Amino acid sequence: xxxxxxxxxxxxxxxxPYSLKQPECxxxxxMNENCFGFPDELKEEVWRRLRRRDWARYPDFHPRxxxxxxxxxxxVPADWxxxxxxxxxxxxxxxxxxxxxxxxxxxxxxxxxVYRLQGAVMGATVIEPCLHPEDFSLPVEQLVATIEAEHxxxxxxxxxxxxxxxxxxxxxxxxxxxxxxxxLILLDExxxxxxxxxxxxxxxxxxxxxxxxxxxxxxxxxxxxxxYMIAHPSFIQQIRKVKLPYGLNILSETAAxxxxxxxxxxSEQVTHIIEEREKLxxxxxxxxxxRPYPSETNFILCQFDRPTDEVxxxxxxxxxxIRDVSHYPNLESHLRISVGSEQENTALIDALxxxxxx
Amino acid sequence: xxxxxxxxxxxxxxxxPYSLKQPECxxxxxMNENCFGFPDELKEEVWRRLRRRDWARYPDFHPRxxxxxxxxxxxVPADWxxxxxxxxxxxxxxxxxxxxxxxxxxxxxxxxxVYRLQGAVMGATVIEPCLHPEDFSLPVEQLVATIEAEHxxxxxxxxxxxxxxxxxxxxxxxxxxxxxxxxLILLDExxxxxxxxxxxxxxxxxxxxxxxxxxxxxxxxxxxxxxYMIAHPSFIQQIRKVKLPYGLNILSETAAxxxxxxxxxxSEQVTHIIEEREKLxxxxxxxxxxRPYPSETNFILCQFDRPTDEVxxxxxxxxxxIRDVSHYPNLESHLRISVGSEQENTALIDALxxxxxx
Numbered sequence: 001x002x003x004x005x006x007x008x009x010x011x012x013x014x015x016x017p018y019s020l021k022q023p024e025c026x027x028x029x030x031m032n033e034n035c036f037g038f039p040d041e042l043k044e045e046v047w048r049r050l051r052r053r054d055w056a057r058y059p060d061f062h063p064r065x066x067x068x069x070x071x072x073x074x075x076v077p078a079d080w081x082x083x084x085x086x087x088x089x090x091x092x093x094x095x096x097x098x099x100x101x102x103x104x105x106x107x108x109x110x111x112x113x114v115y116r117l118q119g120a121v122m123g124a125t126v127i128e129p130c131l132h133p134e135d136f137s138l139p140v141e142q143l144v145a146t147i148e149a150e151h152x153x154x155x156x157x158x159x160x161x162x163x164x165x166x167x168x169x170x171x172x173x174x175x176x177x178x179x180x181x182x183x184l185i186l187l188d189e190x191x192x193x194x195x196x197x198x199x200x201x202x203x204x205x206x207x208x209x210x211x212x213x214x215x216x217x218x219x220x221x222x223x224x225x226x227x228y229m230i231a232h233p234s235f236i237q238q239i240r241k242v243k244l245p246y247g248l249n250i251l252s253e254t255a256a257x258x259x260x261x262x263x264x265x266x267s268e269q270v271t272h273i274i275e276e277r278e279k280l281x282x283x284x285x286x287x288x289x290x291r292p293y294p295s296e297t298n299f300i301l302c303q304f305d306r307p308t309d310e311v312x313x314x315x316x317x318x319x320x321x322i323r324d325v326s327h328y329p330n331l332e333s334h335l336r337i338s339v340g341s342e343q344e345n346t347a348l349i350d351a352l353x354x355x356x357x358x
Numbered sequence: 359x360x361x362x363x364x365x366x367x368x369x370x371x372x373x374x375p376y377s378l379k380q381p382e383c384x385x386x387x388x389m390n391e392n393c394f395g396f397p398d399e400l401k402e403e404v405w406r407r408l409r410r411r412d413w414a415r416y417p418d419f420h421p422r423x424x425x426x427x428x429x430x431x432x433x434v435p436a437d438w439x440x441x442x443x444x445x446x447x448x449x450x451x452x453x454x455x456x457x458x459x460x461x462x463x464x465x466x467x468x469x470x471x472v473y474r475l476q477g478a479v480m481g482a483t484v485i486e487p488c489l490h491p492e493d494f495s496l497p498v499e500q501l502v503a504t505i506e507a508e509h510x511x512x513x514x515x516x517x518x519x520x521x522x523x524x525x526x527x528x529x530x531x532x533x534x535x536x537x538x539x540x541x542l543i544l545l546d547e548x549x550x551x552x553x554x555x556x557x558x559x560x561x562x563x564x565x566x567x568x569x570x571x572x573x574x575x576x577x578x579x580x581x582x583x584x585x586y587m588i589a590h591p592s593f594i595q596q597i598r599k600v601k602l603p604y605g606l607n608i609l610s611e612t613a614a615x616x617x618x619x620x621x622x623x624x625s626e627q628v629t630h631i632i633e634e635r636e637k638l639x640x641x642x643x644x645x646x647x648x649r650p651y652p653s654e655t656n657f658i659l660c661q662f663d664r665p666t667d668e669v670x671x672x673x674x675x676x677x678x679x680i681r682d683v684s685h686y687p688n689l690e691s692h693l694r695i696s697v698g699s700e701q702e703n704t705a706l707i708d709a710l711x712x713x714x715x716x
Contacts, residue, residue, distance in 0.1 A: 007511045007542040007566065008596045012455050015599045020419055031416055038413035047405050055396035055613065056578035058389055061378055085443045085583075088602045096454065096479065097370050114602065121454065121600050153365045184365040208365065220414040225443075225607040238366045241373045242479050244446045244472065250581040251609035255413065 011101075011123040018117055025321035027347055029338040032162070032191075032299045034220035035276075036269045036341065038255070042262055046255045059246050059253060066253050069260040070228050074200065074213075079233040082240065083248050083256075087190060087214040087227025092118055093243045094210065094229070095154070098184055099124035103153040106146055108138055110328035112162045112188070119154075127152070133330045136164040136293070138172045144179040155180050158188040160195050163325045163336040165295030167197045177206050184235070185209045193218030193270050194277075195296035200230070207232040217298060218270050219259050224252040273298050277339045283349045284337075288356055299338045301325070308335050311355065318351035320344075369459075369481045376475055383679035385705055387696040390520070390549070390657045392578035393634075394627045394699065396613070400620055404613045417608050424611050427618040428586050432558065432571075437591040440598065441606050441614075445548060445572040445585025450476055451601045452568065452587075453512070456542055457482035461511040464504055466496055468686035470520045470546070477512075485510070491688045494522040494651070496530045502537040513538050516546040518553050521683045521694040523653030525555045535564050542593070543567045551576035551628050552635075553654035558588070565590040575656060576628050577617050582610040631656050635697045641707045642695075646714055657696045659683070666693050669713065676709035678702075 005013060022030070063083060071078040084090040091114070099105060099122035107115045109128040119126040127150060129142050138157075147155065155176065159168045177185050187199045189211050202209050210231035216222035226248065229239065259266060281300055284292040289305030304311050308326040312335060315322050323336040337348065363371060380388070421441060429436040442448040449472070457463060457480035465473050467486040477484040485508060487500050496515075505513065513534060517526045535543050545557045547569050560567050568589035574580035584606065587597065617624060639658055642650040647663030662669050666684040670693060673680050681694040695706065 004540075005592060005596065006540050007456050008593075009456060009458055012596055012599055017595065017599045018603055020603075022419060028415070033416065034414040036414070040409075043409060043413065047409070051398075051401055051405070053581065055401065055581040056392040056394070057386070058391065058574070058580045059583070061380060085447075085607070086602075086604065089443075089605075092602060098365050098367060100367055100481070101458065118602070123458070182362075182364050216416070222416045222604075223411065223413040223608040225417070225604060234363060235366075237375065238363065238370055241370055241375045244444075244450060244476070245376055245378075246444065246580075246583060247447075249443070249583040249607065249610050251613070252607050255609070 009123065011120060015117065015120060018114065023316055023321065025316060026319040027340060027344045028321050029340050029344065029348060030321045030323040031222070032217055032297070032338045033222050034218060034269060034273070034298070035339065035344060036220065036272065038220040039265055042258050042265070045258045049254050049258070050251060053250060055250065059248060059250050061245055063248060063253055066248070066257050069257055073260055073263065074230055076203070076230055079236060080230055082229045082236050084227050084229070084243065085247050086216065086225040087188070087212045088114060089247065090212055090227050090229045091188070093239055094184070094186055095119060095122050097238050097242045098153045104150050105154040105156060106143070106150065106152045107156045108143065110164065110325070110331050111158045115156050128329070130329060131164065136161065136166050138168050138176070140172050140175055143176050147176065147179045147183065152180070152183050154186060155183050156186045156188065158190070159199065160191040160296045162190065162297070163299070163301050163323070163328065163331070165293055165297045165299060165301050167195050167296050169197065170199065170202065173199065173202070177202065177209060181208070183208065186212065188212045190214045190217055191297035194274060194298050197296070203230065203232070207234060210235055215256050215259060219266055220269065221255055221259060224255045226252050226256040273339055276342060276345060280339055280345045283345070287352055290352070290356070299336055301334055301336050303334050306356065308333055311335060311352070314355035315348070315351050318347065320348050320351055367481065369478060373475065373478060376472065381674055381679065383674060384677040385698060385702045386679050387698050387702065387706060388679045388681040389580070390575055390655065390696045391580050392576060392627060392631070392656070393697065393702060394578065394630065396578040397623055400616050400623070403616045407612050407616070408609060411608060413608065417604050417606060417611060419603055421606060421611055424606070424615050427615055431618055431621065432588055434561070434588055437594065438588055440587045440594050442585050442587070442601065443605050444574060444583040445546070445570045446472060447605065448570055448585050448587045449473070449546070451597055452542070452544055453477060453480050455596050455600045456511045462508050463512040463514060464501070464508065464510045465514045466501065468522065468683070468689050469516045473514050486687070488687060489522065494519065494524050496526050498530050498533055501534050505534065505537045505541065510538070510541050512544060513541050514544045514546065516548070517557070518549040518654045520549065520655070521657070521659050521681070521686065521689070523651055523655045523657060523659050525553050525654050527555065528557065528560065531557065531560070535560065535567060539566070541566065544570065546570045548572045548575055549655035552632060552656050555654070561588065561590070565592060568593055573614050573617060577624055578627065579613055579617060582613045584610050584614040631697055634700060634703055638697055638703045641703070645710055648710065648714070657694055659692055659694050661692050664714065666691055669693060669710070672713035673706070673709050676705065678706050678709055
């Protein structure tokens with residue numbers, strides 16, 4: 001059978017599917033998951049609630065419990081919150097609501113590659129100004145000039161940024177927002193719980209700012225796929241038109257709600273992960289030919305003197321999977337390492353020492 | 359605050375959000391859910407598996423268990439199957455893969471309104487030829503002529519059709535497929551388990567046919583949001599580019615897998631629902647001023663002599679919520695009633711008798 005697939009949009013046909021080299025390894029330090037897992041006592045509580053529910057019924061049209069829980073947690077009114085099947089789902093719906101073949105999207109890079117891929121799916125022109133290579137800070141003047149010249153529909157900024165690990169201070173982001181009055185500014189805060197900094201204060205002054213958050217990182221629920229958006233109700237209303245109803249299943253919704261009701265338990269995990277991160281940073285810094293970057297996330301970006309594929313494979317041989325980011329712009333000699341448990345981090349340092357010192 | 363929302367696409371701004379009048383009622387016969395619920399013993403099995411899993415880890419990049427289970431169940435190779443967050447999610451991804459402002463979509467109507475809404479989200483021209491008003495059969499000649507004149511990227515047919523309840527025989531659909539060689543033919547079979555007829559045999563001869571199926575109806579898992587597509591691998595590859603990875607959470611995936619492994623238990627429920635449907639049809643037929651249409655689904659479309667809003671409200675007063683479809687084309691005097699348990703159906707017939715005979 002030969003077929004032209006002429007009914008598939010050319011920008012989709014032109015894409016390569018997102019894929020991930022994932023050899024089986026005992027220790028997974030490649031996806032920035034919460035290494036401590038979702039606590040067993042919370043799983044039991046999720047089950048107690050789920051066994052009473054009728055799974056054959058659709059979720060509520062407006063899932064009030066989780067929305068009000070998130071409104072409480074973040075200190076916004078309920079109509080500023082929208083929940084989805086992972087923050088990537090909300091990212092895609094935002095791109096679908098704003099982008100066409102005729103519009104542009106600005107994304108400072110290196111950053112999460114899904115942004116560019118999904119922008120391309122929409123057929124939009126994706127412009128990727130480079131972060132300052134020495135510290136990955138925002139090139140504010142260049143961004144402002146690009147916004148003024150290109151009139152993008154969307155400016156997408158990830159902070160703390162994946163895979164560089166740094167945040168952008170509000171005084172770097174404000175001039176960008178002020179230049180982009182006719183754009184949506186989407187700020188992806190997937191790792192915000194590991195940082196002291198967030199963009200929540202920008203919301204009240206700027207109707208065109210939307211924040212993306214997730215339960216997949218600090219909250220230990222990557223398996224449940226729950227994310228949320230915080231934005232002015234005028235934009236939430238638009239997303240509601242694009243996103244199909246009943247997007248969040250009742251099992252994941254219950255898990256997220258139980259997590260929210262036990263925020264103290266999860267904050268302890270976050271504190272623990274941050275401690276491990278700082279220990280890991282110090283240990284990496286002591287290794288020869290490794291330059292770790294300071295991180296406000298649950299991962300650490302490292303520059304290596306030795307070829308990254310050799311380092312990557314040496315880790316795999318030791319049963320540890322890390323993330324190769326050497327194909328990202330300006331990260332030719334870099335790898336990304338998720339913070340694991342004390343034991344996992346020690347195993348990583350041992351594997352790197354063995355390789356680098358031989 | 360006044361804001362133009364100029365960054366939102368005009369076709370999205372122009373839409374009204376999908377909404378649903380859902381007064382609280384004891385008996386819900388409005389959403390075609392499985393009235394018997396997902397069996398408790400299967401819920402327990404789901405929990406036994408989930409308590410052992412680490413919820414903080416992302417789902418598998420290729421969720422092999424559920425994909426192979428579905429391939430087995432439907433008799434296709436695994437690379438013909440794609441799983442998503444409800445069949446609506448896969449519908450949206452298919453529209454995103456095929457439609458632009460420059461393309462057209464043909465959808466025989468009346469049918470599920472989400473098709474038109476999502477086509478509009480993509481900015482496509484949506485053409486809705488009317489089904490034959492007397493029996494809701496396909497206007498085959500008209501469809502073939504429209505396809506030849508309009509060159510649609512997508513032809514979308516729901517069978518068994520919601521809200522009319524009938525199927526389209528393959529000999530009505532074949533000439534449409536043969537005319538639409540440059541289109542994708544998306545066949546939504548959400549209710550297929552309640553019917554003797556399905557379009558699976560069309561797959562082997564037509565690379566441009568895709569089937570949509572769901573766990574939300576017969577399988578009793580509307581709360582879990584699981585759907586799947588069966589199509590030639592060349593199209594599955596394209597959908598894989600548009601759809602973000604990790605779309606199906608591990609909780610829902612486990613529920614769907616447990617359901618698949620207990621297909622006998624769920625087949626018994628389906629048999630039971632079909633028996634109740636036939637009893638309900640007979641009872642509706644006996645009522646004065648009601649014309650029920652034969653159904654191969656778990657709902658029955660009825661035409662009423664009395665104004666539909668009066669009938670609808672009379673049901674609500676009796677604590678029963680049915681679906682008002684009187685705003686659909688050619689359904690001005692119609693309501694849709696899901697098949698419930700014996701007790702629920704009896705309550706409905708009592709409520710209608712009381713209203714219609716007074």
